Amino acid sequence: MLARQRHSYIVERVRADGGVRVADLVRELGVSDMTIRRDLELLHEQGLVAKVHGGATSTTPSALFEPGFRAKSELQRDAKAAIAAAAAAMVQPGQAIALSAGTTTFAVARLLVDVPQLTVVTNSVPVADVLYHAGRADQTVILTGGVRTPSDALVGPFAVAALRTVNVDLVLMGVHGMDPHAGFTTPNLLEAETDRAMVEAGRRLIVVADHTKWGVIGVSSIARLSQADAVITDLGLDAEARERLAIDARRVIIADADDDADAALGASSGRDVGVAS
Helix, strand or coil: CCHHHHHHHHHHHHHHHCEEEHHHHHHHHCCCHHHHHHHHHHHHHCCCCEEECCEEECCCCCCCCCCCHHHHHCCCHHHHHHHHHHHHCCCCCCCEEEECCCHHHHHHHHCCCCCCCCEEEECEHHHHHHHHHHCCCCCEEEECCCEECCCCEEECHHHHHHHCCCCEEEEEEECCEEECCCEEEECCHHHHHHHHHHHHHEEEEEEECCHHHECCCCCEEEECHHHCCEEEEECCCCHHHHHHHHHHCCEEEEECHHHHHHHHCCCCCCEEEEECC
């Protein structure tokens, strides 16, 4: 098992159980005690778990907690790749699209570098950077400006003002959490305002969110689940959550990592589990 896979497993165990012992992780993951302790030290430094004697516990629950871009990039990488492939397959040459900040939308951007005549509006520094350095000469990239957040989003009045001057065919948005009552949320108040302006600028809203986002609630809501034309998630989302999400979202697509390569070549990836009436 790769280090990033261990890290994802540990974070999910801590999130599900509230804490985990080193001895249990050694047995479950089949690695040495020292390896687990190094993993916990790294995750502790990234703010993803709280290291305690003999193991780790969850960090203090907070609707304001926001890990940095690098820390989030190491989690759920296979799921994010599958989701990104399914999302990128929905983008057509010549479209104007908006990409919000986030590690999943960054994965989408990396798959859009060869799409011709694409116009991309984004408040994400990493998204703009990858399209600037690797994108086609006939692509147009518009970076909103604004105040930078831990997730490398540009937010605030400058970003909102810029987004209110554009109209795009498709908005691809990453979120911190999704919940039946709170909707799509973020722990950053200014980012929520900026994301709402991005939603209003688009004709269609596609939310890209792996299964760990289900039931997570940030301090500020961006949109209702019913505002999403589609939610693309992964196989880790349990059946009950899928059914509940399908009640509100107009379309739910479950991306499969095995389909990733096909989707990257432009094929349709993932499968629908529900279409709201």
